[in-house]
Structures are given as structure tokens and as C-alpha cells.
Amino acid sequence: MSGxxxxxxxxxxxxxxxxxxxxxxxxxxxxxxxxxxxxxxxxFQAAGAYTAATLSLPSQSANGGFQTYIGGxxxxxxxxxxxAMIVGGLLALPFTFLVGRRLRGDFVAIGLLVAAVMxxxxxxxxxxxxxxxxxxxxxxxxxxxxxxxxxxxYQWGYSAVAILLAAGTYWFCRRMTESPYGxxxxxxxxxxxxxxxxxxxxxxxxxxxxxxxxxxxxLSGGVLVGFITLWAPSAWGYAETIVLFAAVIIGGxxxxxxxxxxxxxxxxxxxxxxxxxxxxxxxxLIPALQWVAIGLLIVLFLWFRPQGIIPERRRTTPAxxxxxxxxxxxxxxxxxxPAQAATGLEADAGAGIGEAVLEARDLSRRFGGVDAVAQxxxxxxxxxxxxxxxxxxxxxxxxxxxxxxxxxxxxxxxWLDGRDITSVPAYCRARLGVVRTFQLASEFKRLxxxxxxxxxxxxxxxxxLRGALLGRRxxxxxxxxxxxxxxxxxxxxxxxxxxDEYAGDLSGGQRRLxxxxxxxxxxxxxxxxxxxxxxxxxxxxxEIGQHLIELCHSGMTIGVVEHELAFMxxxxxxxxxxxxxxxxxxxxxxxxxxQPEVVEAYLVG
Ligand SMILES: Nc1ncnc2c1ncn2[C@@H]1O[C@H](COP(=O)(O)OP(=O)(O)OP(=O)(O)O)[C@@H](O)[C@H]1O
Numbered sequence: 095m096s097g098x099x100x101x102x103x104x105x106x107x108x109x110x111x112x113x114x115x116x117x118x119x120x121x122x123x124x125x126x127x128x129x130x131x132x133x134x135x136x137x138f139q140a141a142g143a144y145t146a147a148t149l150s151l152p153s154q155s156a157n158g159g160f161q162t163y164i165g166g167x168x169x170x171x172x173x174x175x176x177x178a179m180i181v182g183g184l185l186a187l188p189f190t191f192l193v194g195r196r197l198r199g200d201f202v203a204i205g206l207l208v209a210a211v212m213x214x215x216x217x218x219x220x221x222x223x224x225x226x227x228x229x230x231x232x233x234x235x236x237x238x239x240x241x242x243x244x245x246x247x248y249q250w251g252y253s254a255v256a257i258l259l260a261a262g263t264y265w266f267c268r269r270m271t272e273s274p275y276g277x278x279x280x281x282x283x284x285x286x287x288x289x290x291x292x293x294x295x296x297x298x299x300x301x302x303x304x305x306x307x308x309x310x311x312x313l314s315g316g317v318l319v320g321f322i323t324l325w326a327p328s329a330w331g332y333a334e335t336i337v338l339f340a341a342v343i344i345g346g347x348x349x350x351x352x353x354x355x356x357x358x359x360x361x362x363x364x365x366x367x368x369x370x371x372x373x374x375x376x377x378x379l380i381p382a383l384q385w386v387a388i389g390l391l392i393v394l395f396l397w398f399r400p401q402g403i404i405p406e407r408r409r410t411t412p413a414x415x416x417x418x419x420x421x422x423x424x425x426x427x428x429x430x431x432p433a434q435a436a437t438g439l440e441a442d443a444g445a446g447i448g449e450a451v452l453e454a455r456d457l458s459r460r461f462g463g464v465d466a467v468a469q470x471x472x473x474x475x476x477x478x479x480x481x482x483x484x485x486x487x488x489x490x491x492x493x494x495x496x497x498x499x500x501x502x503x504x505x506x507x508x509w510l511d512g513r514d515i516t517s518v519p520a521y522c523r524a525r526l527g528v529v530r531t532f533q534l535a536s537e538f539k540r541l542x543x544x545x546x547x548x549x550x551x552x553x554x555x556x557x558x559l560r561g562a563l564l565g566r567r568x569x570x571x572x573x574x575x576x577x578x579x580x581x582x583x584x585x586x587x588x589x590x591x592x593x594d595e596y597a598g599d600l601s602g603g604q605r606r607l608x609x610x611x612x613x614x615x616x617x618x619x620x621x622x623x624x625x626x627x628x629x630x631x632x633x634x635x636x637e638i639g640q641h642l643i644e645l646c647h648s649g650m651t652i653g654v655v656e657h658e659l660a661f662m663x664x665x666x667x668x669x670x671x672x673x674x675x676x677x678x679x680x681x682x683x684x685x686x687x688x689q690p691e692v693v694e695a696y697l698v699g
Contacts, residue, residue: 098246105249106321111362112256113318118341118357119263119350120310125339126347126406127271128303129283130193133335134206137213138308140330141185142178142315144217144224147233147325149174161225161232171236175316182312183305190301210332218327229326236320256317260354263310267350270306274554274569275562277409277541279303280348281549284538291500291532292550292616293524302559333385337361340392346402348540355404364388410594411544411577450509451476451651452497452528452620457506459492466492468675469506474620474653477646481666481683482655485696489675490655491533494622497653498530499523510620525552527619531609531626533655539598543589546597546608547580548573550615576615583611588634603629610638621645623654627661639665659683671696 117139124130148165150173169177192205218227235243235252242248270276282289282299290296319325337360345356364387368380395402450473459467467489474480474497482490495501497508499520507516515523529550538546548554554576555561556569584590587607592600597608606629613621627635635658642652643665656662662669663683671678671686673695679686686692 101246102249105246105253107362107366108253109256109317109321110365111358112253112260113314113321114338114341114357114361115260115354116263116314116317117311117338118345118353118361119260119267120307120314121338122342122345122347122350122353123267123270123310124303124307126342126349126353127267127276127283128279128299129286130300130303130307131200131203132189132206132304132307133203133332133339134189134208134210134213135307135311135338136330136332136335137210138182138185138311139315139318139334140213140217140325141308142182142312143319143325143329144230144315145181145312146174146178146316147230147319148224149177150234150236150320151230151232152234161228161230162222163224163230164222168234171320174236174320175313178312178316179309180312182315183309185312186301186304186308189304190297193297193300193304207332207335210335214327214331227327229324229328231324233319233323233325235323252321256321259313259317263313264350264354267310269565270559270562271350273562273566274548274556274573275559277545277549278557280541280545281538283348284540285536287500288532288536288538289549290520291498291524291530292612293521293529293552295521336392337364337388340388342402343392343400344395344402346404346406348406349402349404352402352404352406356402359403360388360391406540408594408596409542409545411542413593449476450474451511452653453509454493454497455507455509457493457496457508458504459489459496459501460504465675467496470672470675470677471506472670472677472680474651476651477649478651478668479642479646479666480651480653481662481669482653482672483657483659483662483669483696484672484678488672490672491624492675493672494530494624494653494655498528498622500530524616524618527617528622529613529616529618529620530622531613531624533624533628535602535605535609537597537600537605537608537612540596542594543584543597543600543608544577544580544593546612547583547615548576550612551576551579552616580611580615583615587611601629603631603634606630607634618650620651620653623652623656625655625657627656627658635661636664 121132121135124132124135148163149167149169150171151163151166152168153166154162189206189209192202217224220226224230271279278289278294279299282294282296286296341356341360342353343356344360345354346352364384368384371380373380452474454470454472456469456471457467458465458469470489470493482493484490492501496503499508499515499518503516507514509515510523510526510528515526518526538549541549554569555572561569581590581593584593589604589607589611592604597605600608606626610623610626613623627638630638639661642654646652654666667682668680669683669686670680671692678695679689679692
């Protein structure tokens with residue numbers, strides 16, 4: 095290869111590499127960080143490429159009529175690239191309805207894949223739209239009227255701009271990810287039901303990810319088509335999406351540096367490596383083997399190294415001065431606790447004690463033909479630790495889920511402070527102060543203990559997309575206050591040493607504690623605990639029980655489902671007994687023990 099030939103080859107590599115990096119960063123943001131599986135990702139790149147092409151091509155009549163397309167506006171650089179981003183983002187909008195519905199993630203992924211296949215078929219078979227299978231050619235290169243696109247200096251310049259855009263995309267994605275907003279995205283990825291119950295608006299977050307990913311993919315398409323000057327349906331089959339997924343998974347999903355490495359190794363590396371394989375077998379064999387190799391690599395990585403070559407970074411928190419770990423410290427809702435007293439706004443913790451705060455009225459839930467909960471009416475009162483007991487399958491967890499809104503009711507209503515909240519979604523109920531924990535372990539596994547706690551803090555400055563983009567200076571002080579509270583909480587629960595460990599690596603009992611701490615970090619007005627003491631050391635369970643009582647004294651309303659009767663005896667008043675989906679009785683444990691039907695249904699054994 096001559097020197098000039100080599101230089102052209104190098105610049106081509108650089109542009110392809112930069113385009114792949116941009117595309118992989120967008121996909122990593124969607125899939126690796128936020129857990130939104132978009133098997134139709136490639137159509138957003140294609141939309142960007144077609145948009146940039148039709149915005150820069152002359153009108154159809156001016157091109158001699160050898161290709162047909164819509165648009166043909168002949169707009170100057172950089173309008174086609176900006177248009178590519180905008181259309182990539184706009185194309186994502188219809189799909190935001192898909193993620194907003196209560197569809198499972200894999201259905202959404204398949205829906206997007208089907209959309210990608212259909213879009214490709216449409217463009218291929220409907221020629222007037224974008225010239226069908228033949229695709230668009232002779233797309234004007236950016237600034238072709240003032241510069242010579244064939245010159246080597248132009249090619250170097252193009253590579254430099256493409257690399258700068260890739261660097262800008264990296265900076266943009268990092269800014270989102272390394273912020274409270276990014277933490278919320280990762281929490282949603284790890285366990286969306288729990289994120290929902292902590293007040294995170296999943297529909298909004300997923301929609302943002304789809305639109306931002308679409309814009310980034312669109313940009314990558316715009317940059318690519320300006321360089322290669324042609325674009326056809328064969329360039330964006332659904333298999334191309336698989337290549338990008340392979341890049342992200344192999345590089346290290348969730349880590350933007352990993353996505354960059356994956357982009358260089360997989361789409362670029364495979365293409366280049368196959369050039370050096372001597373031709374053998376029938377035509378098309380080598381590209382086919384390339385697919386087999388990529389498929390095998392995905393399987394091998396998912397099996398042996400699911401975290402990829404550069405795993406997601408563990409976020410550690412600078413240690414704060416240690417406090418005496420003798421007692422459990424709780425932060426209480428500002429409306430009721432000392433924090434509010436300190437501001438002088440409302441120091442009367444005794445106000446309203448005993449009045450119904452959260453009520454179920456004739457609440458029912460059917461699963462298929464089974465009445466899991468049938469016309470249950472009960473009230474949780476301010477300042478009371480209300481227990482809910484009953485045999486297995488009595489409907490306790492289902493009732494608690496309907497109170498928190500994580501499960502829709504089939505009938506009846508839920509009231510908060512005298513307001514009907516039956517149709518209010520879980521994340522809004524959490525924002526109103528109703529926070530629950532779950533019966534099964536529900537920590538955010540790939541978030542550290544500290545991050546689990548911080549994820550629950552309401553109204554964080556850096557938790558919105560805007561706040562994240564404004565940067566650390568905008569949200570660091572606010573985050574500092576939350577970290578301080580989290581350290582206090584960790585000291586109280588004796589988990590300071592585990593602050594930087596992944597919550598998924600803790601013991602069962604420790605994970606329970608993380609859940610309780612996380613719920614308390616949300617500063618709830620009503621706290622709903624589903625078997626919180628399971629696996630917790632009895633001494634600590636007693637300590638927690640005592641502090642739950644303290645919280646009640648400061649005005650919090652707490653409901654707890656628990657099988658441990660000793661806990662009910664000691665801490666809960668009143669206690670509601672459920673059996674076969676109905677409320678059997680309610681009162682103090684002492685009174686309940688006097689009722690034969692309760693003893694028969696539950697207390698015996
Ligand atoms: N998602 C579901 N689909 C179908 N049936 C369900 C579902 N969730 C709960 N059920 C059924 O509803 C009934 C009540 O279950 P629930 O979990 O509320 O009981 P529970 O009192 O909390 O029991 P446990 O103490 O064992 O947790 C059970 O018969 C259960 O099998």
C-alpha cells in the first residue's frame with residue numbers, strides 16, 4: 095500500500111471507529127446503564143443517515159432522476175447532522191408509549207426488533223420513499239462546495255471532527271451516568287419495581303433514554319453517511335444491532351470506556367480482521383463465519399465474563415468521621431420529626447396521633463379465579479405501629495402491595511389523608527410519602543450499599559436529566575447532605591464497613607437491613623414493611639423494633655407484615671389478623687389471643 099493509500103485507509107478506519115464508538119455509547123447508555131433493551135437500535139442510526147442524506151441531497155428533479163426520495167433540500171453543513179440527531183430522537187417518541195405501558199422488558203425488546211424489521215422491509219420495498227433496496231448514492235459530503243472531499247487533508251479533517259464528536263458523546267454520557275440521575279437509571283435497571291416504589295418515574299426515565307439513545311444513534315448515522323456518501327437497507331439489517339450489542343456486552347455493559355473498547359474490537363475489529371483472512375470456500379462464507387464468531391463471542395462472554403472486559407466501575411464514597419455505633423439512628427419525615435422542629439415550622443409531633451392516615455376500603459384483588467384479597471377494610475393510624483398477621487397465603491403481602499400501589503386493586507379504594515389515591519401510581523404514592531419494602535430480597539444488586547441508600551432520597555437536585563447535565567457543581571452540596579445522613583444510618587445499623595460493597599454481595603440479613611435503611615432514607619410519612627425481620631439477628635430485630643416505635647412517637651405511620659409473633663406482642667398495636675383474603679379480627683395481641691376463631695385460624699401452631 096502506498097503512503098497515500100495507507101493514509102486514506104487510516105482515515106477511513108478512524109471515521110468508522112468514531113461512528114461505532116458514538117453508536118455504542120448511545121446503546122450502552124440505554125442498555126448497559128438504564129437496562130432498556132432496544133433490539134431496534136439500528137433503525138435510529140438508519141433514520142439519522144437517511145435524514146442527513148435527504149437534507150443534503152439536491153431535490154429529486156436536480157439529480158437526473160436516477161434515484162427517488164423524499165426531501166432533497168440541499169441544506170448546508172451542519173444542518174443535515176443536526177437534523178439526523180433530531181429525527182433519531184423523534185423516531186423514538188412512538189416507542190416511549192411501549193416502554194410506558196406495563197409491558198415486560200423482553201416484550202418491549204421484541205416489539206422494537208419487530209419494528210426494526212418492518213422499517214427495513216418498508217424502506218426496501220417502497221421505492222418512492224428512499225429509493226428502495228438500491229438505497230441513496232452520491233450524498234454530498236459536508237462542505238463539498240468549499241473543500242475537496244477527495245483530498246487527504248479533508249479526510250483527516252473529517253476523522254478529527256468524527257473523533258471530537260465521539261469524545262463529546264462520551265463526555266455527555268458520563269455526565270449523565272456519574273450523577274444521581276445515573277444512579278437512578280442503574281437502580282431502575284437492577285429492579286424496576288423497587289425503583290417505582292421509591293418514587294422513580296420509570297416511564298419518563300425510559301422515554302428519556304430512548305430519545306437520547308435515538309439522538310446519539312441518529313448522529314452516528316449522519317456522520318457515517320457524510321463520509322461514505324451512500325446508504326441502503328442492506329447497511330442496517332437487524333443483525334447490525336446484534337453487532338452493537340456484542341460490542342457493548344464484550345467491552346463491558348454499563349461502563350462507557352468498555353463501550354468504546356467494544357466498538358473498536360467488535361464492529362471495527364471484525365471487519366478489519368476479515369480483510370486479512372485469505373479467501374476460501376464459496377462466496378459469502380467469510381462474512382457468514384463472521385456472524386458465527388460474533389454469536390459465539392456473545393455466548394462465551396455472557397457465560398464466563400458477563401461483566402465484559404472492562405466491568406462497570408464500583409462507585410466508592412469518601413468515608414465520613416465515624417460515630418458511636420451503639421444505637422440505630424433513624425431519619426424521620428421532615429413533616430413530623432426533629433428536622434421540622436428545628437425549623438420551627440411544626441414541632442408538634444403529637445398532632446393527629448391516632449387518626450387514620452392510610453386506609454383500605456373494601457379492597458379486593460383477584461388472581462385468575464382466586465380471591466387473594468376480598469373486601470378488606472383496615473386503617474393505619476398516625477403514630478401507630480400496626481401489625482398484619484395471618485397464615486401463609488392469607489393475602490397480607492397483596493394488601494400491602496395494593497396500599498403502596500405496586501399492585502393494582504381489582505376493587506375497593508385506598509385513601510391517604512382523606513384523599514382517594516386508588517388510581518395514583520406507585521411512584522406518585524411514594525412521592526406522597528407512602529414507601530414500602532418487599533418480602534423477597536429487593537436490594538439494587540449492582541449498586542453499593544451507600545448507593546442503595548442514596549437512591550431513595552426524595553427531591554435530589556441531581557436526579558433530573560437537567561440537574562445531571564448542569565454538572566456536579568449544581569448537585570454536589572445537596573448530595574453531600576444525603577451522604578451525611580446515609581453515614582449516620584449506616585452507623586446506626588452497624589453496616590458502615592459495608593458501605594462500598596455491592597448490596598447483592600451481602601448476607602440475607604444484611605440485605606434486609608439495607609432495604610429498611612433505604613426505605614427510611616425516603617423519609618416516608620407511611621412506612622409499609624413486608625417481613626422486615628426475616629433473617630435479621632434477634633438482638634438487632636429488637637433494636638429495630640424499638641426504633642420503629644420511636645419513629646411512631648415522632649408521628650410516622652407504620653404497617654408491618656411479620657410472622658414473628660414475639661415481635662407483634664412486643665411492638666405492634668393494633669394487630670390485624672387476616673385469613674383467606676379477609677380481615678378476621680383486629681386489636682391488641684392480648685385481646686386477639688382471647689378470640690377462639692383467631693386462635694384457631696392462626697395463633698395455634
Ligand atoms: N402474582 C400472583 N399471581 C397469582 N396468585 C397470586 C399472586 N400473588 C399472590 N397470589 C396468591 O394470592 C394469595 C395471597 O398471597 P399473599 O402473598 O398476599 O399472601 P401472604 O398472606 O402474604 O402469604 P405469606 O405469608 O406466605 O407471604 C395466595 O393464594 C397466593 O398464591
